Amino acid sequence: MKPIQIPALTPVQHKELDHLYRTTKDPRLRTRAQMVFLAAEQGLKVPQMARIVRESETTVLRWLKRYLAEGRKAYQMPPALGRPRR
DSSP: OOOOOOOOOOHHHHHHHHHHHHHOOOHHHHHHHHHHHHHHHHOOOHHHHHHHHTOOHHHHHHHHHHHHHHGGGGGSOOOOOSSOOO
Protein backbone atom coordinates (compact mmCIF):
# COMPACT_ATOMS: atom_id res chain seq x y z
CA MET A 1 0.00 0.00 0.00
CA LYS A 2 1.34 3.38 -1.00
CA PRO A 3 2.12 5.66 1.97
CA ILE A 4 0.25 8.93 2.25
CA GLN A 5 1.39 12.08 4.03
CA ILE A 6 -1.04 14.48 5.68
CA PRO A 7 0.61 17.84 6.43
CA ALA A 8 0.50 19.21 9.96
CA LEU A 9 -2.75 20.98 10.77
CA THR A 10 -2.79 24.73 11.23
CA PRO A 11 -4.32 25.99 14.49
CA VAL A 12 -7.50 26.97 12.59
CA GLN A 13 -7.76 23.58 10.89
CA HIS A 14 -7.16 21.83 14.21
CA LYS A 15 -9.85 23.87 15.93
CA GLU A 16 -12.41 23.21 13.17
CA LEU A 17 -11.65 19.51 13.06
CA ASP A 18 -11.75 19.21 16.85
CA HIS A 19 -15.10 21.01 16.94
CA LEU A 20 -16.49 18.65 14.30
CA TYR A 21 -15.13 15.61 16.15
CA ARG A 22 -16.66 16.66 19.47
CA THR A 23 -20.05 17.92 18.26
CA THR A 24 -21.12 15.67 15.39
CA LYS A 25 -23.70 12.99 15.98
CA ASP A 26 -22.72 11.15 12.80
CA PRO A 27 -20.28 8.36 13.70
CA ARG A 28 -18.87 8.30 10.14
CA LEU A 29 -17.82 11.95 10.34
CA ARG A 30 -16.28 11.36 13.74
CA THR A 31 -14.27 8.42 12.38
CA ARG A 32 -13.09 10.44 9.41
CA ALA A 33 -11.97 13.29 11.65
CA GLN A 34 -10.13 10.76 13.81
CA MET A 35 -8.33 9.41 10.73
CA VAL A 36 -7.06 12.89 9.85
CA PHE A 37 -5.92 13.50 13.43
CA LEU A 38 -4.07 10.17 13.52
CA ALA A 39 -2.33 10.89 10.23
CA ALA A 40 -1.51 14.56 10.84
CA GLU A 41 -0.62 14.54 14.53
CA GLN A 42 0.82 11.08 15.10
CA GLY A 43 2.07 10.29 11.60
CA LEU A 44 0.55 6.81 11.62
CA LYS A 45 0.54 4.65 8.52
CA VAL A 46 -2.67 3.46 6.83
CA PRO A 47 -2.58 -0.11 8.26
CA GLN A 48 -2.15 1.23 11.81
CA MET A 49 -5.01 3.70 11.39
CA ALA A 50 -7.25 1.01 9.89
CA ARG A 51 -6.82 -1.14 13.00
CA ILE A 52 -7.55 1.78 15.34
CA VAL A 53 -10.70 3.02 13.58
CA ARG A 54 -11.83 -0.49 12.57
CA GLU A 55 -12.13 0.28 8.87
CA SER A 56 -10.44 -1.34 5.89
CA GLU A 57 -7.14 0.02 4.67
CA THR A 58 -8.84 0.89 1.37
CA THR A 59 -11.43 3.02 3.19
CA VAL A 60 -8.78 4.86 5.22
CA LEU A 61 -6.66 5.52 2.14
CA ARG A 62 -9.67 6.69 0.11
CA TRP A 63 -10.76 9.09 2.85
CA LEU A 64 -7.28 10.56 3.36
CA LYS A 65 -6.88 11.11 -0.38
CA ARG A 66 -10.25 12.86 -0.44
CA TYR A 67 -9.21 15.05 2.50
CA LEU A 68 -5.97 16.01 0.72
CA ALA A 69 -7.83 16.84 -2.49
CA GLU A 70 -10.80 18.72 -1.01
CA GLY A 71 -9.70 19.85 2.43
CA ARG A 72 -12.50 21.08 4.67
CA LYS A 73 -15.10 20.56 1.95
CA ALA A 74 -14.54 16.81 2.19
CA TYR A 75 -16.52 16.73 5.44
CA GLN A 76 -19.71 17.87 3.77
CA MET A 77 -21.66 14.72 3.08
CA PRO A 78 -23.15 14.35 -0.40
CA PRO A 79 -26.92 14.00 -0.49
CA ALA A 80 -28.09 10.43 -0.06
CA LEU A 81 -29.17 8.69 -3.23
CA GLY A 82 -32.25 6.60 -3.62
CA ARG A 83 -35.76 6.69 -2.38
CA PRO A 84 -36.52 8.85 0.68
CA ARG A 85 -37.21 7.04 3.94
CA ARG A 86 -40.79 6.78 5.14
